[in-house]
Amino acid sequence: xxxxxxxxxxxxxxxxxxxxxxxxxxxxxxxxxxxxxxxxxxxxxxxxxxxxxxxxxxxxxxxxxxxxxxxxxxxxxxxxxxxxxxxxxxxxxxxxxxxxxxxxxxxxxxxxxxxxxxxxxxxxxxxxxxxxxxxxxxxxxxxxxxxxxxxxxxxxxxxxxxxxxxxxxx
Numbered sequence: 001x002x003x004x005x006x007x008x009x010x011x012x013x014x015x016x017x018x019x020x021x022x023x024x025x026x027x028x029x030x031x032x033x034x035x036x037x038x039x040x041x042x043x044x045x046x047x048x049x050x051x052x053x054x055x056x057x058x059x060x061x062x063x064x065x066x067x068x069x070x071x072x073x074x075x076x077x078x079x080x081x082x083x084x085x086x087x088x089x090x091x092x093x094x095x096x097x098x099x100x101x102x103x104x105x106x107x108x109x110x111x112x113x114x115x116x117x118x119x120x121x122x123x124x125x126x127x128x129x130x131x132x133x134x135x136x137x138x139x140x141x142x143x144x145x146x147x148x149x150x151x152x153x154x155x156x157x158x159x160x161x162x163x164x165x166x167x168x169x170x
């Protein structure tokens with residue numbers, strides 16, 4: 001029960017859940033034994049991921065063009081365990097945004113790699129199909145996307161960002 005104590009249903013989570021179950025249901029109707037269907041799935045999946053990475057590149061270029069901004073204090077994360085340590089460091093908001101963008105790109109590449117391996121080694125087709133819908137929702141919910149692409153601002157977009165619940169990321 002304590003595992004779910006901090007679980008908050010935000011809009012991103014609700015949209016992702018609303019897309020996952022119908023996607024799984026409708027993927028059962030697709031004949032995945034047909035090579036044409038598999039080719040279409042693979043091409044659409046990698047095109048979608050390419051578009052998402054291109055948007056990340058646009059975000060990164062917009063970050064590079066911004067001024068250094070104010071200095072913020074952020075906790076130092078251990079490189080190996082990716083856990084926060086008691087130490088803190090002072091960096092600019094530009095540097096913080098660059099780090100967050102790099103983390104976003106790493107997350108995307110890791111999920112593409114893992115799902116591609118599962119698909120190729122074990123013929124998991126549904127995971128690619130579902131990820132077609134979930135990945136854009138996750139990008140839309142990302143704070144950097146909200147700030148640099150949609151132009152949002154406000155107290156909820158102050159750096160450093162509040163750490164997100166990993167369960168809510170799906």
